[in-house]
Amino acid sequence: MSSEPLAAGDVWSQWLLHRRHAGDPHYEQAMRALVDRYIERVLEGAQLTAGQSIADVGTGEGLLALRAIERAGGALRVWLTDISAPLLEHAREQALARGVADRCAFLQAPADRLDGIADASLDAVCTRSVLAYVPDKVAALREFHRVLKPGGRISLAEPVFLDEAVAAQAIRTVIETTAPAALNPMMRLLHRWKAAQYPDTEEKIRASAIASYSERDLPRFAQAAGFADVHLELHIDTYPSIMRSWEVFLESAPHPLAPPLSRIMAEQFSVEERELFERTMRPVIEDPGAVSTERMAYLTARRALA
Ligand SMILES: C[S@@+](CC[C@H](N)C(=O)[O-])C[C@H]1O[C@@H](n2cnc3c(N)ncnc32)[C@H](O)[C@@H]1O
Numbered sequence: 609m610s611s612e613p614l615a616a617g618d619v620w621s622q623w624l625l626h627r628r629h630a631g632d633p634h635y636e637q638a639m640r641a642l643v644d645r646y647i648e649r650v651l652e653g654a655q656l657t658a659g660q661s662i663a664d665v666g667t668g669e670g671l672l673a674l675r676a677i678e679r680a681g682g683a684l685r686v687w688l689t690d691i692s693a694p695l696l697e698h699a700r701e702q703a704l705a706r707g708v709a710d711r712c713a714f715l716q717a718p719a720d721r722l723d724g725i726a727d728a729s730l731d732a733v734c735t736r737s738v739l740a741y742v743p744d745k746v747a748a749l750r751e752f753h754r755v756l757k758p759g760g761r762i763s764l765a766e767p768v769f770l771d772e773a774v775a776a777q778a779i780r781t782v783i784e785t786t787a788p789a790a791l792n793p794m795m796r797l798l799h800r801w802k803a804a805q806y807p808d809t810e811e812k813i814r815a816s817a818i819a820s821y822s823e824r825d826l827p828r829f830a831q832a833a834g835f836a837d838v839h840l841e842l843h844i845d846t847y848p849s850i851m852r853s854w855e856v857f858l859e860s861a862p863h864p865l866a867p868p869l870s871r872i873m874a875e876q877f878s879v880e881e882r883e884l885f886e887r888t889m890r891p892v893i894e895d896p897g898a899v900s901t902e903r904m905a906y907l908t909a910r911r912a913l914a
Contacts (some may be wrong), residue, residue, distance in 0.1 A: 621694035623864035624668050630859035630868070638850035643736075645906060646670045646765045650734050653763030653908040656680040660731035663687040664754065665719050666738025667749075670712075676734065677708050687725055689715040720747040726754045732756075735764045741864070743817045745826075749833030756911040762835065768842070768903040769806065769863070773819035797885045800876045805866035818863065823905035826863035835909035842905050849898035852883065854890045877901030 613877050617625070641750035650672060656662065658681035664673035667688040677684050688703075696714050703709040712713065715724050719735070719742050742748045752762050759857040781789065781798045802808065807816040814820055819827075823842045830838045851857055858870040873882050 617694040618641075618692050618806050619864050620668070620690070621698065623766055623861065625698065627859075627861050627864075627868060630773060630856045632853065632856045635850060635856050635860070642902075643671060644675075646736055647675050649906055650736050650763050651676055651679055653906060654732040654734050655763075656684065656732060658683040661685045661687075661729060662734060663689060663722070663725065663730055663752075664901070665689050665722070665733060665735040665752070666691075667742075668692075668695050670702045670735050670837055672734055673699070673712065673784040674702060674706060674708065677711050677862070685711055685713070687713050687715055687722075687730070688886050689719070689722060689725075690867060691718050692840065695826040701778050708741070718748075719744070720744055720751050722751050722755055725870065727754055727761075728757045730755050730757065730760055732761045734762070734874060737765065737767055739826075740818050745821065746829045746832045749830055749835065750902050753834045753911055758911055758914040760911045762830070762910075763908045764906070766905050766907070768821075768823050768905055769862075770813070770817045770820075770822045771804040771903065772815065773808065773813045776802035776806045777810070777813070779803075780808045784905060793884065794888055797877065801872055801885075803867060804872045804876070805859065805862060818865065823903070826905055826907050830909045834911070836912040838907065838909040840905060840907045842903065844901065844903050846901045849893075849900045851893060851898075851900070852878075852896075854893050857889075857893045873881070885905050 629639055652671060654662065655760050656676060656679060660680065662676060662684065664676065664686055667673050667690050670688055673686040673688045676686055688696065688699050693716055696716055700709065700714055703712045715722065719738060733756060737743050739748060754761070776799070779795060779802060783795055783799055799808070807813045807819050826885060827838045852914045861868045873885065877885060
Protein backbone atom coordinates (compact mmCIF):
# COMPACT_ATOMS: atom_id res chain seq x y z
CA MET A 609 0.00 0.00 0.00
CA SER A 610 1.43 3.40 -0.86
CA SER A 611 -0.05 6.86 -1.15
CA GLU A 612 -0.48 8.47 -4.56
CA PRO A 613 2.24 10.93 -5.56
CA LEU A 614 0.93 14.45 -5.19
CA ALA A 615 1.00 17.26 -7.70
CA ALA A 616 3.85 19.78 -7.51
CA GLY A 617 3.67 22.56 -4.92
CA ASP A 618 4.41 22.93 -1.25
CA VAL A 619 2.85 21.14 1.72
CA TRP A 620 0.18 23.83 1.98
CA SER A 621 -0.97 23.73 -1.63
CA GLN A 622 -0.64 19.95 -1.83
CA TRP A 623 -2.93 19.54 1.16
CA LEU A 624 -5.46 22.24 0.35
CA LEU A 625 -5.80 21.38 -3.34
CA HIS A 626 -5.35 17.58 -3.17
CA ARG A 627 -4.65 15.75 0.08
CA ARG A 628 -7.52 17.22 2.11
CA HIS A 629 -10.11 15.48 -0.07
CA ALA A 630 -7.85 12.77 -1.60
CA GLY A 631 -9.17 13.60 -5.07
CA ASP A 632 -12.72 12.56 -4.17
CA PRO A 633 -15.27 15.05 -5.59
CA HIS A 634 -18.05 14.07 -3.14
CA TYR A 635 -15.85 14.49 -0.12
CA GLU A 636 -14.43 17.72 -1.54
CA GLN A 637 -17.95 19.10 -1.95
CA ALA A 638 -18.97 18.12 1.58
CA MET A 639 -15.77 19.61 3.02
CA ARG A 640 -16.28 22.80 1.02
CA ALA A 641 -19.79 23.18 2.48
CA LEU A 642 -18.30 23.04 5.99
CA VAL A 643 -15.56 25.55 5.14
CA ASP A 644 -18.12 27.91 3.57
CA ARG A 645 -20.04 27.84 6.85
CA TYR A 646 -16.96 28.84 8.88
CA ILE A 647 -16.13 31.59 6.42
CA GLU A 648 -19.64 33.08 6.62
CA ARG A 649 -19.30 33.28 10.38
CA VAL A 650 -15.87 34.93 10.18
CA LEU A 651 -17.24 37.50 7.74
CA GLU A 652 -20.23 38.20 9.99
CA GLY A 653 -17.75 38.90 12.78
CA ALA A 654 -15.82 41.33 10.57
CA GLN A 655 -18.93 43.53 10.02
CA LEU A 656 -17.80 44.47 6.52
CA THR A 657 -19.25 47.35 4.53
CA ALA A 658 -18.68 48.39 0.93
CA GLY A 659 -15.66 50.61 0.38
CA GLN A 660 -13.58 49.05 3.13
CA SER A 661 -10.07 47.61 2.83
CA ILE A 662 -9.41 44.27 4.47
CA ALA A 663 -6.89 41.41 4.53
CA ASP A 664 -7.49 37.68 4.28
CA VAL A 665 -4.34 36.38 5.94
CA GLY A 666 -3.36 32.83 4.92
CA THR A 667 -5.90 33.03 2.13
CA GLY A 668 -5.20 29.55 0.71
CA GLU A 669 -7.53 29.16 -2.26
CA GLY A 670 -8.84 32.68 -1.71
CA LEU A 671 -12.27 31.50 -0.54
CA LEU A 672 -12.71 34.01 2.28
CA ALA A 673 -11.43 36.98 0.26
CA LEU A 674 -13.65 36.23 -2.72
CA ARG A 675 -16.71 35.63 -0.55
CA ALA A 676 -15.99 38.93 1.25
CA ILE A 677 -16.04 40.80 -2.07
CA GLU A 678 -19.29 39.07 -2.98
CA ARG A 679 -20.90 39.89 0.37
CA ALA A 680 -19.77 43.49 0.77
CA GLY A 681 -20.17 44.53 -2.86
CA GLY A 682 -17.58 45.27 -5.52
CA ALA A 683 -16.12 48.28 -3.75
CA LEU A 684 -14.35 46.16 -1.12
CA ARG A 685 -10.56 45.97 -1.52
CA VAL A 686 -8.79 42.86 -0.25
CA TRP A 687 -5.20 41.89 0.46
CA LEU A 688 -4.80 38.15 -0.07
CA THR A 689 -1.69 37.00 1.82
CA ASP A 690 -0.11 33.58 2.21
CA ILE A 691 3.31 32.01 2.66
CA SER A 692 2.57 29.65 -0.22
CA ALA A 693 3.38 30.95 -3.72
CA PRO A 694 1.38 28.18 -5.48
CA LEU A 695 -1.70 29.00 -3.39
CA LEU A 696 -1.40 32.73 -4.07
CA GLU A 697 -1.19 31.91 -7.78
CA HIS A 698 -4.27 29.71 -7.46
CA ALA A 699 -6.14 32.49 -5.61
CA ARG A 700 -5.12 35.00 -8.28
CA GLU A 701 -6.54 32.71 -10.99
CA GLN A 702 -9.81 32.41 -9.02
CA ALA A 703 -10.03 36.21 -8.70
CA LEU A 704 -9.39 36.64 -12.44
CA ALA A 705 -12.00 34.01 -13.30
CA ARG A 706 -14.58 35.91 -11.23
CA GLY A 707 -13.61 39.25 -12.70
CA VAL A 708 -12.62 40.75 -9.34
CA ALA A 709 -8.81 40.73 -9.63
CA ASP A 710 -8.78 44.54 -9.73
CA ARG A 711 -10.18 44.48 -6.14
CA CYS A 712 -7.36 42.20 -4.95
CA ALA A 713 -3.72 42.67 -3.97
CA PHE A 714 -1.54 39.61 -3.39
CA LEU A 715 1.27 39.35 -0.87
CA GLN A 716 3.53 36.38 -0.20
CA ALA A 717 4.40 36.77 3.47
CA PRO A 718 4.17 35.01 6.81
CA ALA A 719 1.29 36.14 9.02
CA ASP A 720 3.67 37.80 11.47
CA ARG A 721 5.54 39.88 8.81
CA LEU A 722 3.00 41.55 6.55
CA ASP A 723 5.63 43.85 5.04
CA GLY A 724 4.02 45.73 2.20
CA ILE A 725 0.78 46.46 4.07
CA ALA A 726 0.99 49.93 5.55
CA ASP A 727 0.43 50.72 9.23
CA ALA A 728 -3.19 51.57 10.16
CA SER A 729 -4.44 51.00 6.59
CA LEU A 730 -7.14 48.30 6.96
CA ASP A 731 -10.68 48.14 8.33
CA ALA A 732 -10.54 44.42 9.07
CA VAL A 733 -8.19 41.46 9.15
CA CYS A 734 -9.84 38.09 8.68
CA THR A 735 -8.29 34.68 8.86
CA ARG A 736 -9.54 31.10 8.89
CA SER A 737 -7.49 28.16 10.11
CA VAL A 738 -4.11 29.89 9.79
CA LEU A 739 -2.98 31.02 13.26
CA ALA A 740 -3.04 27.32 14.17
CA TYR A 741 0.07 26.86 12.01
CA VAL A 742 1.90 30.02 13.10
CA PRO A 743 4.42 29.29 15.87
CA ASP A 744 4.26 32.79 17.43
CA LYS A 745 0.56 33.60 17.49
CA VAL A 746 0.95 36.80 19.54
CA ALA A 747 3.47 38.13 16.97
CA ALA A 748 0.96 37.49 14.16
CA LEU A 749 -1.82 39.18 16.13
CA ARG A 750 0.48 42.16 16.80
CA GLU A 751 1.03 42.41 13.06
CA PHE A 752 -2.75 42.36 12.47
CA HIS A 753 -3.02 45.15 15.08
CA ARG A 754 -0.32 47.17 13.28
CA VAL A 755 -2.09 47.12 9.89
CA LEU A 756 -5.55 47.94 11.32
CA LYS A 757 -6.91 51.44 11.53
CA PRO A 758 -7.96 52.52 15.03
CA GLY A 759 -11.40 50.92 15.49
CA GLY A 760 -10.58 48.21 12.91
CA ARG A 761 -11.59 44.60 13.62
CA ILE A 762 -10.09 41.15 13.51
CA SER A 763 -12.35 38.18 12.96
CA LEU A 764 -10.94 34.70 12.85
CA ALA A 765 -11.83 31.03 13.16
CA GLU A 766 -9.30 28.50 14.35
CA PRO A 767 -9.62 24.75 14.84
CA VAL A 768 -8.70 23.43 18.29
CA PHE A 769 -6.41 20.42 17.85
CA LEU A 770 -5.32 20.14 21.47
CA ASP A 771 -7.95 17.49 22.21
CA GLU A 772 -6.57 15.30 19.41
CA ALA A 773 -3.10 15.58 20.94
CA VAL A 774 -4.44 14.78 24.41
CA ALA A 775 -6.17 11.68 22.96
CA ALA A 776 -2.86 10.57 21.37
CA GLN A 777 -1.14 11.14 24.71
CA ALA A 778 -3.83 9.13 26.54
CA ILE A 779 -3.35 6.15 24.20
CA ARG A 780 0.42 6.35 24.83
CA THR A 781 -0.24 6.28 28.59
CA VAL A 782 -2.48 3.21 28.27
CA ILE A 783 0.26 1.40 26.33
CA GLU A 784 2.94 2.38 28.84
CA THR A 785 0.88 1.35 31.86
CA THR A 786 -0.69 -1.91 30.64
CA ALA A 787 1.03 -5.27 30.83
CA PRO A 788 1.90 -6.30 27.23
CA ALA A 789 -0.11 -9.53 27.49
CA ALA A 790 -3.23 -7.60 28.55
CA LEU A 791 -2.96 -4.94 25.85
CA ASN A 792 -5.43 -5.01 22.96
CA PRO A 793 -3.17 -5.12 19.85
CA MET A 794 -5.26 -2.35 18.24
CA MET A 795 -4.02 0.07 20.90
CA ARG A 796 -0.47 0.08 19.50
CA LEU A 797 -1.77 0.64 15.98
CA LEU A 798 -4.11 3.43 17.06
CA HIS A 799 -1.17 5.05 18.81
CA ARG A 800 1.15 4.84 15.76
CA TRP A 801 -1.59 6.38 13.63
CA LYS A 802 -2.48 9.23 16.03
CA ALA A 803 1.12 9.96 17.07
CA ALA A 804 2.12 10.40 13.41
CA GLN A 805 -0.51 13.14 13.02
CA TYR A 806 -0.51 14.83 16.46
CA PRO A 807 2.04 15.33 19.25
CA ASP A 808 1.62 12.64 21.92
CA THR A 809 3.77 13.81 24.86
CA GLU A 810 3.63 16.90 27.09
CA GLU A 811 6.93 18.09 25.64
CA LYS A 812 5.88 17.66 22.01
CA ILE A 813 2.51 19.32 22.68
CA ARG A 814 4.25 22.35 24.22
CA ALA A 815 6.54 22.63 21.17
CA SER A 816 3.75 22.21 18.61
CA ALA A 817 2.21 25.20 16.80
CA ILE A 818 -1.03 23.29 16.17
CA ALA A 819 -1.59 21.77 19.60
CA SER A 820 0.06 24.03 22.16
CA TYR A 821 -3.01 26.26 22.59
CA SER A 822 -6.69 25.89 23.36
CA GLU A 823 -9.56 28.27 22.77
CA ARG A 824 -8.89 29.68 26.26
CA ASP A 825 -5.49 30.97 25.14
CA LEU A 826 -6.71 32.86 22.09
CA PRO A 827 -8.35 35.79 23.97
CA ARG A 828 -5.20 36.15 26.06
CA PHE A 829 -3.06 36.23 22.90
CA ALA A 830 -5.31 38.92 21.37
CA GLN A 831 -5.08 41.03 24.53
CA ALA A 832 -1.29 40.63 24.64
CA ALA A 833 -1.18 41.93 21.04
CA GLY A 834 -3.01 45.08 22.13
CA PHE A 835 -6.61 44.32 21.09
CA ALA A 836 -9.70 45.55 22.93
CA ASP A 837 -13.26 44.19 23.08
CA VAL A 838 -12.04 40.63 22.68
CA HIS A 839 -14.84 38.10 22.23
CA LEU A 840 -14.45 34.35 21.79
CA GLU A 841 -17.04 31.71 21.02
CA LEU A 842 -16.19 28.03 21.06
CA HIS A 843 -18.47 26.00 18.83
CA ILE A 844 -18.58 22.27 19.34
CA ASP A 845 -20.67 20.67 16.63
CA THR A 846 -21.51 17.06 16.02
CA TYR A 847 -22.85 16.10 12.63
CA PRO A 848 -23.13 12.99 10.45
CA SER A 849 -19.61 12.18 9.33
CA ILE A 850 -18.78 13.40 5.83
CA MET A 851 -16.02 10.76 5.62
CA ARG A 852 -17.83 7.73 4.20
CA SER A 853 -15.16 5.93 2.22
CA TRP A 854 -12.28 3.86 3.56
CA GLU A 855 -10.24 4.68 0.42
CA VAL A 856 -10.64 8.44 0.96
CA PHE A 857 -9.87 7.99 4.65
CA LEU A 858 -6.62 6.22 3.76
CA GLU A 859 -5.39 8.86 1.33
CA SER A 860 -6.48 12.03 3.12
CA ALA A 861 -4.89 13.78 6.11
CA PRO A 862 -6.61 15.85 8.79
CA HIS A 863 -4.28 18.87 8.48
CA PRO A 864 -1.46 20.03 6.15
CA LEU A 865 1.38 18.83 8.38
CA ALA A 866 0.00 15.31 8.91
CA PRO A 867 0.91 12.31 6.74
CA PRO A 868 -2.01 10.36 5.26
CA LEU A 869 -2.99 7.11 6.96
CA SER A 870 -1.81 5.12 3.89
CA ARG A 871 1.75 6.37 4.42
CA ILE A 872 1.67 5.65 8.16
CA MET A 873 0.46 2.11 7.49
CA ALA A 874 3.06 1.54 4.74
CA GLU A 875 5.92 2.79 6.89
CA GLN A 876 4.96 1.60 10.37
CA PHE A 877 2.60 -1.43 10.09
CA SER A 878 3.38 -5.03 9.18
CA VAL A 879 1.10 -6.78 6.64
CA GLU A 880 -0.81 -8.47 9.50
CA GLU A 881 -1.15 -5.16 11.34
CA ARG A 882 -2.54 -3.49 8.22
CA GLU A 883 -5.12 -6.25 7.88
CA LEU A 884 -6.14 -6.00 11.54
CA PHE A 885 -6.37 -2.21 11.35
CA GLU A 886 -8.52 -2.23 8.21
CA ARG A 887 -10.75 -5.05 9.53
CA THR A 888 -11.40 -3.00 12.68
CA MET A 889 -11.56 0.53 11.29
CA ARG A 890 -13.22 0.16 7.87
CA PRO A 891 -16.66 -0.64 9.42
CA VAL A 892 -16.26 2.33 11.79
CA ILE A 893 -15.53 4.75 8.93
CA GLU A 894 -18.19 3.32 6.62
CA ASP A 895 -20.89 3.11 9.31
CA PRO A 896 -23.83 5.19 7.95
CA GLY A 897 -24.52 6.39 11.52
CA ALA A 898 -20.95 7.70 12.06
CA VAL A 899 -20.76 11.10 13.69
CA SER A 900 -17.99 13.73 13.60
CA THR A 901 -17.29 16.20 16.37
CA GLU A 902 -15.63 19.47 15.61
CA ARG A 903 -14.30 22.27 17.77
CA MET A 904 -13.92 25.70 16.22
CA ALA A 905 -12.95 28.87 18.08
CA TYR A 906 -14.28 32.15 16.65
CA LEU A 907 -12.58 35.30 17.89
CA THR A 908 -13.35 38.94 17.22
CA ALA A 909 -11.59 41.99 18.65
CA ARG A 910 -11.04 45.63 17.88
CA ARG A 911 -8.04 47.94 17.72
CA ALA A 912 -8.91 50.61 20.22
CA LEU A 913 -9.66 54.10 18.90
CA ALA A 914 -6.55 56.22 19.28
C1 LIG B 1 -5.77 25.22 6.51
S1 LIG B 1 -5.25 26.32 5.27
C2 LIG B 1 -6.55 27.53 5.33
C3 LIG B 1 -6.67 28.32 4.06
C4 LIG B 1 -7.77 29.37 4.02
N1 LIG B 1 -7.63 30.36 5.07
C5 LIG B 1 -9.15 28.75 4.09
O1 LIG B 1 -9.92 29.06 4.98
O2 LIG B 1 -9.50 27.94 3.18
C6 LIG B 1 -3.88 27.15 6.04
C7 LIG B 1 -3.31 28.26 5.20
O3 LIG B 1 -2.37 28.99 5.99
C8 LIG B 1 -1.21 29.23 5.22
N2 LIG B 1 -0.10 29.40 6.16
C9 LIG B 1 0.55 28.46 6.87
N3 LIG B 1 1.46 29.01 7.67
C10 LIG B 1 1.39 30.35 7.49
C11 LIG B 1 2.11 31.46 8.03
N4 LIG B 1 3.07 31.30 8.95
N5 LIG B 1 1.77 32.68 7.59
C12 LIG B 1 0.79 32.86 6.66
N6 LIG B 1 0.08 31.84 6.11
C13 LIG B 1 0.39 30.60 6.52
C14 LIG B 1 -1.10 28.05 4.29
O4 LIG B 1 -0.32 28.30 3.17
C15 LIG B 1 -2.58 27.80 3.96
O5 LIG B 1 -2.98 28.59 2.88
